[in-house]
Amino acid sequence: MKKPNDQAKSKLPGKSLNQPAKVTIRKLPSGVRGLDDILGGGIPEFSFNIIAGPPGGGKTTLAHQIIFENATEKHPAIYFTVLGEPALKMLRYQQLYSFFDQSKLGKAVRFVNLSDIVLEKNLDAVLEDIVKQVTLLNPSIVVVDSFRTVVRKAMATSGEMEMQSFIQRLAQFLTSWQATTFLVGEYVQEEMRDNPIFTVADGLFWLSQVPERNSVVRKLQIIKIRGQESVPGLHTVRISGAGLQAYPRTLGFVLQNKKPARRRRLSIGIPELDKMMGGGILEGDSLLIAGPSGTGKSALASQFIAAGLRAGEPGVIAIFEERPKGYIDRADSFGLDLKAPLKEGRLEVIYLRPLDLSVDETMQEILDAVERTGAKRLVIDSLVSLEMALAPGFREDFRESLYRMIVALTGAGVTIISTVEVEDTFTGFSFSHYTISFLTDDIIRLRYVEIDGQLRKVMVVIKMRGGNHSKDIREYVITSKGVVVIHPRSTEYHGLLTGIPTKTGPQVAQKDEASPEPKAQK
């Protein structure tokens, strides 16, 4: 829509004050979690919609969810079944969904079979019966399932003009009758160009199943919706016992809290590391801890969560490899009590091994846990295992979705630590094999170094977007208290980050350590 420019405004002073109100289009809830966000608020009342897609995409289930969400005795819904799934079968299976409210059947939701008329008569008779039933029941919602079969029959016996006329008359009648209409049909996208039904429709809901190697993920696209802004693109859909659930690409995440204007420094739970970070991690930051296996990334993340819990900040740990019990037990061995907060609901450990899940569903699980607990701190341990847990075809979406989730969460003031495994090479110093620096405000790199004939560990703060930080490379150990930063920066070695530093300071005599190998001791 064009915005009036300044010149126009000056010519029509006070116009906006006296302008009659525009139409208010009420939006009906779809009854499908996430779908209203995708639609831009819900289904426009009195709209004429198509629910299309191949068999098994969830079209009928979507239509049922919409009618059971909205139908009441005062504002009933009428569901016309045509040639397709027999009504008894439909009831047999649809009643298994939790949204299927049997008490609504009969008065609020009424099923009418049109198959005899479609088979035996012409389009006029079909329209006549629909008009008769709609006039009789005065429904607020009308569904015709499957409309495709009506069209097929009609095209076989009538011309295209008759078909177009039928669709036009049907749309006009149902809209005038103040009914929100859904025509359910099995279509392929190529048909959209030539089929008049797609031109007439106000809304076009396209359901599909996308196979990728051994995985299949359901997708929903709102190809068209008149009068409101929908979220473009393909959105993941899952069908469970609760019916369809949609996962908007925006993740539909609007937390009450917003990132505070004055952000605090939060303790990571390792005093020396807090100092290295200029007093701690900035509230609402996303911190990446990169390092090879065994360098204490998970221990550090647990310390961060435990420090938050001690400060009264609920937390969420999302893990994808290690089981929650093992994770909690290890934290326990560091003297970090995560069991009590877990019981009290201040901490949630979500373990996701969702093969075949799309990244959006995984992100939604994490967001739900953050909302449930009111978490201020989140650990994703680790990004590599999160990616591995996704269906192969959806790993391409990984960075994009992760970015959207991190932006949404940090924007709401949640502080995030993500861990990532990187290989230590002796020629380079990578932070990660992903290009993920755009995801993070801060980066801490852990690595192994060979010092005095021992494999030790060092850490360095690589980047802090929100302020200055120590440039020191500090040695640390993992003790019964978790990660503990020990010595101040070493000035006796050069090339620590290569992993094979050169000693530049004085040689200190050291006691020989007994070899642990029994054979070597002989």
Place this chain on the structure above:
Amino acid sequence: MSRVIPKLRDFAERLIAYETKGNKSSKTKTPAACLASEKLRPHLATLMGNIGFRALVSRVLVLGAADVPWLRAVHVKADGSFEGFEELVAQVDPNEFLEGCVVLLSHLLGLLVAFIGEELMLRLVREAWPELSPDNVDFS
């Protein structure tokens, strides 16, 4: 051996007793005892279409005829209604005739339970007999 579930049979008997009582001066040709199945027809035909309903009652008739031999002489018309009761009521022993109607209705209710469950079957029964008190459609 009859496949009629006893509690469905009991329910069918109650419905037929109610229908027989209320239709002493029935204007239809169908004997009152068999009107109970007939009363469900418009509701089920709206839901399933005549073709669907006809398929369902054809199955009911096959199941019923296995239990009550005289039902073999009954046929199903295109609209799903039964044909032949009017003639058979004069030829069959009244108790046997009643038994046939009970068995047919029991099988019809039984098929509905098998396909859509007890609760939805009861909803259909309540639609067909809205005047019935909750006690009469108690299925527990």
